[in-house]
Structures are given as structure tokens and as C-alpha cells.
Amino acid sequence: MLIYKIFRAAEWDQLCTDGETVGAPIDVTDGYIHISTADQVVETAAKHFAGETDLHLIALDSDALADDLKWEPSRGGALFPHLYRNLKMQDVIWEKPLPLVDGAHQFPEL
Template identity: 45%
Template sequence: MTDAIVWKLVDRAEWDAARKVGAYAGSAVDLADGYIHLSTTDQLAETARRHYRGRTGLLLVEVDLRGLDPVWEASRGGALFPHLYRPLPFTAARSEQGLSVDDDGLMRFDDGATGWG
């Protein structure tokens, strides 16, 4: 795969705590699975709907994969998802945007924007 930019939905408090050590080791699900789950632009809305519905206090982190050597593995519906088998360094985070995911699975950004793509 060639996508250089992917996305990570994270709990804001977990991200802020990880900032102190310079890398994000992952959520409880990431740690249990042994890799950090990331999504391409096309996969992001469905990831939010399936896994973050009803959650507040989130960040959407734009991740530059260059130099991180992700592994692209089949997941939901056979689609290839980027998985990172190492902590995510903060130097790879290009931007962060606060959001929540409503009960219908729609991303609602802190700046008032909704949806994705």
C-alpha cells in the first residue's frame, strides 16, 4: 500500500499522558492485539461508527506513515488496514483534532463540523 497519511482515533487523556514519553503505545484494544490500529481516509468513518459510537473526549490524529514501516493486513471485509507493531512516535503526528462520536456513529468535531470525507 502507498497511503502515506492515515488516521488514529484516540482517547484524549491517553494521548496526553503518552505525550510525556514521546510515543503512544496504544489503547487497551491495541495492546491486547499487539499492534496499533490505524485507518485510511476511506476506512475512518466506518471505524468511528463501529468502534467509537457514543464516545466523547477523543482526538483524531493525522499520522504520517513515512519511516514507520506499517504492516497492511486484511481486516473488516478483507480490506487492508495499516497496523503499527511499535509505539506511534509523536513526531509522526501531523495534526490533532478534538471530536466525539455520536450515538449514530457520526463524528462531531469540536469546531462544529460533522461527518467525514
């Protein structure tokens, strides 16, 4: 199953340059990389990235991350995927821009 991470431009650039990342500041603080399912990612964008431009949507394969991926309760008790290791460029299935149009992020078909 594909799961999704939203990165700001500088975070995406750092992953591209270094080949791996500890994630965004919130990921470092919490000790894991926050990821969302297709059903969760639109709300994640609205809640945590409202009004932000220059975002990137990263698709990851949950099966490939299985040993380091934990499904844990978060918003509303829903299980969210959390990655307990650095995210590597080789983990990325695809990356697409996440433009902001009229105050809402425009998602590709997930």
C-alpha cells in the same frame, strides 16, 4: 499518504506526556497499533467509538512509518495499516478534536 488513529482523551494525554505510547488497550492485546485510512476511519469511529466523547483524531504519514507499518486484512477483507512499534509524538502530523454531534462524530476534511 495520511492515515489516522483515534485516541480517547486519556490515551492522547499519555502520548503527549510520555512522548510515545503502546496505544489503546486493544492495541496492546493485538500486539500492534490499529490505524485507519481516510476511507476507513469514519466506520472505525462508528464501530469502535460509538457514543464516545472527548476523542482525538491523529494524522500520521504512512511513508514515514513504512518500515514498521504493515497492511493487513481486517474488516471485510480490506487492508488496514497496523503499526508494529510504539507510536511516537514525532510521528504525529496533526491532532484535531473529534466531537460527537447528534450521535455522530464530526470529522475534519480528510
